Amino acid sequence: KAGVTQTPRYLIKTRGQQVTLSCSPISGHRSVSWYQQTPGQGLQFLFEYFSETQRNKGNFPGRFSGRQFSNSRSEMNVSTLELGDSALYLCASSLSVGGELYGYTFGSGTRLTVV
Amino acid sequence: DAKTTQPNSMESNEEEPVHLPCNHSTISGTDYIHWYRQLPSQGPEYVIHGLTSNVNNRMASLAIAEDRKSSTLILHRATLRDAAVYYCILSGGSNYKLTFGKGTLLTVNP
Numbered sequence: 664k665a666g667v668t669q670t671p672r673y674l675i676k677t678r679g680q681q682v683t684l685s686c687s688p689i690s691g692h693r694s695v696s697w698y699q700q701t702p703g704q705g706l707q708f709l710f711e712y713f714s715e716t717q718r719n720k721g722n723f724p725g726r727f728s729g730r731q732f733s734n735s736r737s738e739m740n741v742s743t744l745e746l747g748d749s750a751l752y753l754c755a756s757s758l759s760v761g762g763e764l765y766g767y768t769f770g771s772g773t774r775l776t777v778v
Numbered sequence: 779d780a781k782t783t784q785p786n787s788m789e790s791n792e793e794e795p796v797h798l799p800c801n802h803s804t805i806s807g808t809d810y811i812h813w814y815r816q817l818p819s820q821g822p823e824y825v826i827h828g829l830t831s832n833v834n835n836r837m838a839s840l841a842i843a844e845d846r847k848s849s850t851l852i853l854h855r856a857t858l859r860d861a862a863v864y865y866c867i868l869s870g871g872s873n874y875k876l877t878f879g880k881g882t883l884l885t886v887n888p
Contacts, residue, residue: 667821694874696874696876705878705879706865706876706878707878708875711874711875713874719873719875753821753822755821755822755876766812766824767822767876769821769824771820772821
């Protein structure tokens with residue numbers, strides 16, 4: 664079966680711009696999470712959605728936002744980009760309500776570079 | 779979030795078993811123990827998880843201490859493709875998230 668699909672794979676943006684990243688979960692998975700990975704901070708949780716509702720949010724500024732659609736696809740948006748937003752953004756989906764029972768499947772990520 | 783402690787790095791030889799330890803002394807009764815690994819230039823990959831009993835799957839085995847304050851991920855025969863960063867994570871309740879630490883960098887020697 665198809666895995667978690669993230670688009671685009673690579674992105675270069677200028678400071679001050681905004682960006683939207685897309686994630687298509689595995690068919691049937693209703694929980695979608697987003698993570699940011701940087702060399703300095705490692706993997707950090709951004710937010711999690713289930714049935715179009717955000718159930719948890721990490722410690723990131725309000726410039727980071729997301730949403731989930733009725734077909735479980737999700738997008739995250741970063742406004743007013745800063746150099747420090749350069750990172751690998753990973754999406755993960757889960758069959759179970761919270762991932763406890765079946766684990767999460769991660770996509771390959773979107774590599775965002777802010778110049 | 780309940781915290782886990784793992785060695786920064788471990789080394790193994792190909793085709794030998796590998797035991798990756800994880801301490802989680804503050805684990806709560808509802809926390810599942812998850813293991814993920816991340817190969818270079820890839821997203822994390824689910825390996826195995828358990829609650830109280832030892833677990834086996836095609837990738838690995840998970841041995842959980844009786845008091846649940848520690849666990850060990852066992853790779854029965856390491857291959858070069860098992861070289862990765864391995865993360866031990868506690869997740870449960872209404873967290874809906876994984877809190878990654880620095881993990882253990884496993885090097886597999888041919």
